[in-house]
Amino acid sequence: MLKRTTTEVTLTLLFVSILFLTLQIKSTSSSLTCSESDVLINGDFETGTFDGWIKEGVCQIDSTVVHNGTYSAYISDAVYDSSICQDIYPRVRLPVDSELILEGWVYPTKVGNLGDVQYPHSAITLWFYNESSMKPEFVISYRWCTYQGGTNGSWWGGFLLYSWHAFEWNFLSRNVTADFYSLFGEKSYPNIVLQQILIVYHFSGDSPGAFYADALIISAELHDVAVLDVALSKTVVGEGYFMDINVTVENQGNYTETFALIIYANTTIIHTVSNTTLAVGNLTILTFKWRPLLIAKGNYTISAEVTLAVGERDTEDNMLTGGWVLVTFPGDVNGDFRCEGKDNAAVAKAYDTRPGDLKWNPNADINNDYRVEGKDNAVIAKYYDTP
Ligand SMILES: [Ca+2]
Numbered sequence: 001m002l003k004r005t006t007t008e009v010t011l012t013l014l015f016v017s018i019l020f021l022t023l024q025i026k027s028t029s030s031s032l033t034c035s036e037s038d039v040l041i042n043g044d045f046e047t048g049t050f051d052g053w054i055k056e057g058v059c060q061i062d063s064t065v066v067h068n069g070t071y072s073a074y075i076s077d078a079v080y081d082s083s084i085c086q087d088i089y090p091r092v093r094l095p096v097d098s099e100l101i102l103e104g105w106v107y108p109t110k111v112g113n114l115g116d117v118q119y120p121h122s123a124i125t126l127w128f129y130n131e132s133s134m135k136p137e138f139v140i141s142y143r144w145c146t147y148q149g150g151t152n153g154s155w156w157g158g159f160l161l162y163s164w165h166a167f168e169w170n171f172l173s174r175n176v177t178a179d180f181y182s183l184f185g186e187k188s189y190p191n192i193v194l195q196q197i198l199i200v201y202h203f204s205g206d207s208p209g210a211f212y213a214d215a216l217i218i219s220a221e222l223h224d225v226a227v228l229d230v231a232l233s234k235t236v237v238g239e240g241y242f243m244d245i246n247v248t249v250e251n252q253g254n255y256t257e258t259f260a261l262i263i264y265a266n267t268t269i270i271h272t273v274s275n276t277t278l279a280v281g282n283l284t285i286l287t288f289k290w291r292p293l294l295i296a297k298g299n300y301t302i303s304a305e306v307t308l309a310v311g312e313r314d315t316e317d318n319m320l321t322g323g324w325v326l327v328t329f330p331g332d333v334n335g336d337f338r339c340e341g342k343d344n345a346a347v348a349k350a351y352d353t354r355p356g357d358l359k360w361n362p363n364a365d366i367n368n369d370y371r372v373e374g375k376d377n378a379v380i381a382k383y384y385d386t387p
């Protein structure tokens with residue numbers, strides 16, 4: 001197993017404290033990056049700065065050896081440890097099973113096996129974080145110049161890219177999810193997310209050589225469902241009678257999804273559906289017949305929320321409010337909390353209509369059969385002059 005160097009441990013502590021700071025900031029802002037291509041900030045260094053990166057040791061922006069644009073990053077061998085790193089989580093939540101792809105270009109001044117001296121290496125290292133324990137838990141390292149050995153362990157795994165040659169253009173394109181499974185076993189990792197990318201030069205008894213890096217991209221396949229609409233069949237409902245709540249859900253991601261739906265009246269859950277499957281790009285309308293019983297009379301805001309078992313990056317569109325409905329006494333059509341003549345008048349005005357008709361009034365359709373008729377008058381008669 002690889003022994004973590006002092007620098008790495010120090011960096012980790014630093015990153016954990018930054019992470020806590022970021023988490024605190026996040027509690028007041030729910031914004032998440034949604035685009036698949038901009039997970040890394042300034043991964044091509046075209047700002048001409050290390051904006052988005054945290055720098056350690058001696059690293060410089062370079063404009064002589066670049067892969068794209070005008071600038072690259074030069075990670076020097078002037079000191080024992082030089083690195084740049086960038087936190088991914090919690091700014092962007094990328095679960096390990098979201099088909100993570102790492103692309104990047106590295107121009108090494110040295111490659112290969114440094115022999116038995118322990119721990120020198122140049123590498124791109126990915127740190128994975130456990131959302132439950134709030135700690136780094138797995139590490140994958142892509143190395144082009146390193147020491148002999150480096151046996152993979154239960155939490156650390158490396159790939160030796162000796163096939164890369166110094167002084168040539170080397171482009172890395174790795175399926176990180178596949179690499180993760182090959183190292184740690186193919187099973188479900190519900191709480192493991194990509195936390196950080198670290199690009200590191202580490203001297204230890206021997207030098208792995210300075211290098212340039214450019215064109216770094218981290219992308220992922222998208223799981224994304226959204227609530228497009230929450231439609232209420234009426235705005236006044238009598239206690240013990242029905243109304244319809246129609247929730248339109250769309251699969252905006254790249255996978256067939258099975259999702260759970262929760263419907264709320266204010267903050268109270270009034271309905272849940274656990275397993276609805278939806279193909280890529282499809283819409284479905286789920287109807288729930290709500291019959292308010294034994295709750296306080298008054299206005300209720302109706303909202304719907306969808307959740308996926310797998311990780312989802314764009315969660316802002318997962319909840320939608322569909323307006324409010326007044327829960328009142330049975331037979332009260334006009335919402336004045338009394339069943340009386342005015343309610344008969346409202347039924348009379350919309351009498352013999354259906355949805356789409358000019359005089360259709362859904363609140364007058366007390367029994368929710370999508371027709372205003374004698375059955376609705378019968379309800380008023382039953383509760384007349386109450387409460
Ligand atoms: Ca560049």
Ligand SMILES: [Ca+2]
Nearest residue numbers: 224225314315
């Ligand atoms: Ca979503």
Ligand SMILES: [Ca+2]
Nearest residue numbers: 332334336338
């Ligand atoms: Ca009334």
Ligand SMILES: [Ca+2]
Nearest residue numbers: 365367369371
């Ligand atoms: Ca009716």
